[in-house]
Amino acid sequence: MSKATVLIVENEAIVAADLAGKLVRLGYEVAGEAARGEEAVALACRLRPNLVLMDISLPGPVDGIAATEAIRRQHDVPVIYLTAHADSATLARAKLTDPFGYILKPFEERELATQIELALYKHQADQQIRQQREWLRVTLTSIGDAVLATDNAGRITFASADSANSLGLLVQILGHEVRTAYDGPSALALAQAFRPEVVLLDIGMPGMNGYDVVRRLRQMPEVKDTLLVAQTGWGQEEDRQRTQEAGFDAHLTKPVDVAILKALLAEK
Numbered sequence: 475m476s477k478a479t480v481l482i483v484e485n486e487a488i489v490a491a492d493l494a495g496k497l498v499r500l501g502y503e504v505a506g507e508a509a510r511g512e513e514a515v516a517l518a519c520r521l522r523p524n525l526v527l528m529d530i531s532l533p534g535p536v537d538g539i540a541a542t543e544a545i546r547r548q549h550d551v552p553v554i555y556l557t558a559h560a561d562s563a564t565l566a567r568a569k570l571t572d573p574f575g576y577i578l579k580p581f582e583e584r585e586l587a588t589q590i591e592l593a594l595y596k597h598q599a600d601q602q603i604r605q606q607r608e609w610l611r612v613t614l615t616s617i618g619d620a621v622l623a624t625d626n627a628g629r630i631t632f633a634s635a636d637s638a639n640s641l642g643l644l645v646q647i648l649g650h651e652v653r654t655a656y657d658g659p660s661a662l663a664l665a666q667a668f669r670p671e672v673v674l675l676d677i678g679m680p681g682m683n684g685y686d687v688v689r690r691l692r693q694m695p696e697v698k699d700t701l702l703v704a705q706t707g708w709g710q711e712e713d714r715q716r717t718q719e720a721g722f723d724a725h726l727t728k729p730v731d732v733a734i735l736k737a738l739l740a741e742k
């Protein structure tokens with residue numbers, strides 16, 4: 475793993491220099507240093523550190539707590555407070571910003587290391603929990619599709635629009651930018667405008683089907699290097715043969731296997 479990067483926010487130059495030295499000795503990388511709250515917010519946005527060490531009492535209108543509020547509104551980054559004096563009113567205000575740690579000055583190198591490791595670990599665990607919630611949401615959305623599919627009237631339109639949305643969400647969670655089209659003609663228009671690196675194309679669309687769309691896509695200069703992936707419920711050898719002949723680069727059977735999808739997206 476690469477070194478965790480830390481932004482130091484401390485108005486006393488000697489303390490800041492001491493902190494920087496300790497961090498480097500402990501194996502972290504100092505992403506930057508700020509002496510004022512406004513500067514801390516700007517640097518956190520620009521440098522995207524893995525962690526912020528934030529002095530609470532800073533000169534100027536933005537103290538460490540206000541700076542932390544501003545940073546955390548924009549970025550999901552763990553913050554550890556540093557302070558020389560912890561009165562209960564300050565502590566109460568600090569608590570509201572959901573800090574990952576609180577260190578009283580002066581501090582030992584060992585205490586700093588423990589707090590940083592705990593904060594990084596807790597932050598990662600929090601992110602995993604959020605991710606799992608998001609997966610659960612996607613799963614529940616997919617279950618919604620299946621329920622809709624038992625309903626006969628208008629079922630294809632609903633099911634395909636819904637599964638396009640949940641697949642889109644899944645791809646987005648995997649860290650990619652997504653646009654969604656719900657039929658062949660709009661897929662062609664969107665492909666031209668958005669110039670995607672990957673197209674996940676349903677075969678069984680009403681009207682213009684996936685085979686028709688892929689043949690047209692193959693003639694578009696805008697997507698000449700695009701990975702064209704067929705998505706279908708059919709996974710027999712002859713089905714794979716057919717999508718390949720129509721011009722697809724790959725064939726995904728539904729329900730989409732996340733590991734295979736991830737591998738396909740990683741190719742680009």
Ligand SMILES: [Mg+2]
Pocket residue numbers: 484485486529530531532533
């Ligand atoms: Mg200070």
